[in-house]
């Protein structure tokens with residue numbers, strides 16, 4: 345529901361490890377914790393704290409009316425099995441000691457100082473929502489996008505529904521070879537018949553059905569031995585119906601002979617690439633159907649075109665100690681659309697966050713946020729109170745930087761949550777009075793029941809089209825539906 349202040353659970357449980365009591369009344373003080381961001385990091389930290397700090401109450405505050413972060417807005421629509429984590433997150437959210445407060449944004453609707461006054465502990469888990477730029481000439485040409493925008497568009501992130509990428513040309517270039525780039529390649533090269541059974545947005549499906557793109561270049565600055573994509577994602581590309589993968593033979597000089605000495609995961613993916621290269625048709629045979637072409641050892645140095653991008657100019661790299669080193673050689677490859685896919689980055693949303701703008705993450709040590717004049721490299725101060733912001737933590741991509749799958753985020757978040765529990769139990773976080781939680785009066789927020797109403801409506805809209813759901817993309821519509829939900 346929307347606009348109503350919900351009571352917290354009245355069930356008082358006794359903490360497994362220790363009970364904190366208010367000196368004057370002798371009533372136990374319940375640790376009150378705020379988690380900012382309802383993505384995997386937020387839900388996993390909540391899950392762990394619920395289990396290990398029995399008498400705690402948790403508010404999960406989320407800027408969007410809907411939960412799940414990149415599980416909803418990042419994970420590719422044709423990977424529904426990855427989204428099963430939502431079932432676990434839902435169990436956490438439905439625990440009576442948890443409140444989901446959607447449509448409330450740190451840095452806009454409330455400040456970090458306000459949270460720290462109103463909770464015993466605050467966990468920042470708001471992810472990494474920007475993308476890195478190349479900072480090369482003509483990056484602002486028309487048809488140069490980021491993969492982040494493209495993904496947000498097909499996945500229905502509010503604000504991206506009108507991106508309308510121009511798929512009228514023949515070729516798309518993806519700069520970067522991580523799994524995000526491969527996701528975009530697969531979505532563009534897949535048949536619309538396969539995609540229409542997924543939760544991809546209807547407008548994206550419609551645009552993709554008119555796409556004329558038949559070639560996707562996946563360009564990396566280093567070699568096949570350093571490719572950032574993983575074997576499962578490569579296998580999917582190799583098996584994609586009506587699509588041929590074309591490697592450039594020159595990129596694989598000396599690769600085969602290095603295979604025996606590679607660590608196992610790298611060995612398996614390299615063997616797969618080498619096998620696929622050996623099996624591919626000669627270059628003079630045109631590919632059947634669409635074509636996926638990985639290109640290695642190329643760094644973009646310039647976008648060519650007037651108004652609209654027409655080509656990318658690359659410097660040819662060689663490797664030195666695993667690093668890409670530019671040579672004198674250049675290559676220009678024509679293209680109609682470019683998506684930069686060179687990683688995400690977090691931003692500071694509140695001036696009181698000790699933020700490392702260069703790395704794009706909160707300055708923290710194992711999840712404890714460092715005091716403002718300290719950075720992750722300041723390891724010399726032993727006294728916890730001198731070193732860390734009391735009761736302030738960060739986990740997930742905001743704390744680690746934007747790498748790792750959901751499982752990596754889970755492990756990181758469980759570790760940070762364990763610190764939180766230990767800090768409560770060791771009295772490092774002092775329970776010197778109860779805390780009121782966020783002031784909700786006058787703040788139109790979406791409760792878990794509000795989300796469930798949005799969820800039901802999306803599932804209903806999807807059923808009509810044979811899809812698992814049709815995502816709503818307008819915030820006003822979501823708020824309207826949530827406001828009609830009963831508590």
Ligand code: FAD
Pocket residue numbers: 380381382383384385386405406407408411412413414415417418419420423426448449450451469470471472473495524527688693739740741742747748749750751753
């Ligand atoms: P997020 O998932 O980004 O969650 C952060 C949350 O904080 C969001 O809900 C956001 O709306 C909210 N928020 C942001 N700012 C504020 C604010 N100011 N106030 C309140 N709330 C705020 N991993 C896999 O295992 N499998 C995959 O298939 C996979 N696919 C991916 C596809 C893409 C395109 C991307 C980018 C990543 C993918 N990952 C995948 C990685 C996975 O998504 C991340 O590991 C994980 O989502 C990181 O979790 P997080 O909670 O740190 O951040």
Ligand code: NAP
Pocket residue numbers: 478519520521522523524525527564565566570571572573577643644685686687688746747748749
């Ligand atoms: P990523 O895996 O870190 O890949 C980034 C790519 O960009 C790399 O190829 C990197 O090359 C390149 N790059 C970075 N800076 C560059 C520059 N200045 N110039 C040229 N190239 C540059 O990041 P991602 O693809 O955004 O994925 C983020 C995380 O989410 C990853 O851990 C990924 O596995 C995960 N994810 C998983 C899935 C899945 O499981 N299906 C799907 C999507 C995302 P170098 O290697 O040379 O730095």
